[in-house]
Amino acid sequence: MEAAIKIDELVPEFKDEVLARIPDANFDLCLTCGTCTGGCAASELFDMDPRKLIRMLNLGMDEEVKKSKWMWVCSMCARCQSVCPMDIAIPKLVYNIRASVERSKRPKGILGSCDQHIKTGSAMGAKKDDFEFTVLDVAEEIRDEHPGFEDLQVSVDRVGANMVLNQNSREPVTEPEEMGPLWKILHTVGADWTYPSVMWAGENYCMFMADNEGWKYIMEEFTLHVDNTLKSPYVVNTE
Ligand code: SF4
Ligand code: SF4
Known part of the structure; x- marks a missing residue:
């Protein structure tokens, strides 16, 4: 049996540390x-x-808070904060707990996906040439075999498109035909869009892993490509 935690010996140092970064966390x-x-x-x-x-944080159970595996199953959806009468910043707290863990000790699956994204532009490690080949190949198949979509337009890096869409890399890698329904909707409403070749994947495991540098790098590469090369006014995040 584990020894009981003596509350009066605890000091909420981690709470103060997080509050220094998010003073309005409440x-x-x-x-x-x-x-x-x-x-x-x-x-x-x-x-x-x-x-x-929140109780554990306020009581100063810093070690228990930091080592709980639960921190890695929270989706950071923010539903908790949106219904909280006191607007307590639970997702930001979770993010800070994750960031407090040494990078190499964060869950291997998320860590690997983040590293792949930084290296290749997608969490699944699909390179941009493979992405472009798959996209154009599936589009051609739809034009050939799906009546009503003979003039379907699908492009990668088309300069001046009104919208740039990102794409979860699972589809082109494991089930490419699943990209088709969205393309058909965009075609039907006459949307003027393109995919980017740089950081084209919509997922961002570096964000989930609380890797600020990785998250920032991915977003900077993406936005620079959209602004400077594609010169598109809008981005649609399909995630
Ligand atoms: S963000 Fe809040 S509601 Fe969403 S999974 Fe995490 S704790 Fe639960
Ligand atoms: S909803 Fe807000 S006030 Fe209520 S228990 Fe959760 S964090 Fe505390």
């Missing part, structure tokens, strides 16, 4: 009402939920 205002927990899809996983997290 952790001290928690009413323990449980509204956040009621709508959280990750509640009860690993015997944890967002209300419990």
Whole structure:
């Protein structure tokens, strides 16, 4: 049996550390009402939920908070904060907990996906030439075999398009035909769009992993390409 935690010996240092970065996080205002927990899809996983997290943080259970596996199953969807009567910044707290873990010790799957994205432009490691080949090949198949879509326009890096769309890399890599339905909708409404070849993948595991540098690098490369090369006024994030 584990020894009981002595509350009066705890000091909430981690809470102060996070508050220095997000002063309006409102952790001290928690009413323990449980509204956040009621709508959280990750509640009860690993015997944890967002209300419990805030209690533990406020009590100074810093080590338990930091080492909980639950931090990695929260989707950072922000539903908890949007229903919280005190507007407590739970997703930002989760992000900060993740960032407090040494990079090499973060979950291998997310870490690998983040590294692949930085290196190749997609979390699945698909290179831009392969992406372009697959996209154009599937588009040709649709033009040939799907009546009504003989003049379907699908492009990569078409300069001056009104919108740049990103694309989850799972589709071109594992189920390319799944890209077709969205293209057909865009075609039907007459949208003027293109895919980018640089950082074309819509997922961003570096963000989920709380890797600020990786997240920033991916977004900078993407936006520079959209602004300077493609010169498109809009980006549509399909994720
Ligand atoms: S909804 Fe807000 S106030 Fe209520 S328990 Fe959750 S964090 Fe605390
Ligand atoms: S952000 Fe995390 S804690 Fe909040 S509702 Fe979503 S999964 Fe739950």
